[in-house]
Amino acid sequence: AQKVTQAQTEISVVEKEDVTLDCVYETRDTTYYLFWYKQPPSGELVFLIRRNSFDEQNEISGRYSWNFQKSTSSFNFTITASQVVDSAVYFCALSKQTSYDKVIFGPGTSLSVIP
Amino acid sequence: DTAVSQTPKYLVTQMGNDKSIKCEQNLGHDTMYWYKQDSKKFLKIMFSYNNKELIINETVPNRFSPKSPDKAHLNLHINSLELGDSAVYFCASSGGWDTYNEQFFGPGTRLTVL
Numbered sequence: 001a002q003k004v005t006q007a008q009t010e011i012s013v014v015e016k017e018d019v020t021l022d023c024v025y026e027t028r029d030t031t032y033y034l035f036w037y038k039q040p041p042s043g044e045l046v047f048l049i050r051r052n053s054f055d056e057q058n059e060i061s062g063r064y065s066w067n068f069q070k071s072t073s074s075f076n077f078t079i080t081a082s083q084v085v086d087s088a089v090y091f092c093a094l095s096k097q098t099s100y101d102k103v104i105f106g107p108g109t110s111l112s113v114i115p
Numbered sequence: 116d117t118a119v120s121q122t123p124k125y126l127v128t129q130m131g132n133d134k135s136i137k138c139e140q141n142l143g144h145d146t147m148y149w150y151k152q153d154s155k156k157f158l159k160i161m162f163s164y165n166n167k168e169l170i171i172n173e174t175v176p177n178r179f180s181p182k183s184p185d186k187a188h189l190n191l192h193i194n195s196l197e198l199g200d201s202a203v204y205f206c207a208s209s210g211g212w213d214t215y216n217e218q219f220f221g222p223g224t225r226l227t228v229l
Contacts (some may be wrong), residue, residue, distance in 0.1 A: 035217065037154070037218075043203065043222070044223065045205065047219070089156050091158060093218075097216070100175075102160045107156070108158070110156070112177075112200055
């Protein structure tokens with residue numbers, strides 16, 4: 001069975017601090033996708049990144065970076081120099097690599113960035 | 116251009132009523148989904164359709180009935196609404212050859228059952 005765990009329910013940081021959101025997943029599949037989504041207070045779900053299980057390279061996009069470690073089944077997300085606009089709920093998710101399989105979402109981490 | 120749209124955005128109704136939520140996508144995707152997000156923000160898949168065929172049907176009360184008239188539309192009909200049905204319902208689509216199961220979400224429909 002597939003499962004995604006985000007142990008941090010809520011995190012508060014002061015603006016400009018760095019913050020890491022943890023994600024641990026379980027799957028018996030050898031190939032799979034991992035995702036991060038952001039849900040700001042306005043409610044929409046915004047896609048941030050997709051990672052193929054074959055690709056363990058870390059990724060950086062501006063202030064965002066992702067660390068994928070297959071050995072520990074983790075796909076952690078770091079925000080550098082956090083800003084108030086980063087305040088949101090962040091979801092880690094997992095799916096098989098078949099084209100229309102379901103995506104399993106973690107419970108989400110609510111991040112509050114305090115000015 | 117709106118990629119995935121849902122109507123209505125808000126729906127307030129009494130217990131026992133029947134209501135529908137509509138979803139349309141103009142991305143040319145083959146697969147569409149309904150998710151339910153509860154008050155604790157937990158996001159759970161309910162159904163998925165691929166080319167109008169039901170693929171995923173999670174453990175959902177049979178008061179919920181999805182209908183896909185074509186691959187661009189997936190509607191959700193709910194009979195005999197209960198208080199516990201209050202949630203935000205998200206429609207999503209996927210299927211682009213280069214987007215690999217990435218879910219493209221609609222804006223959500225906030226359903227409140229009184």
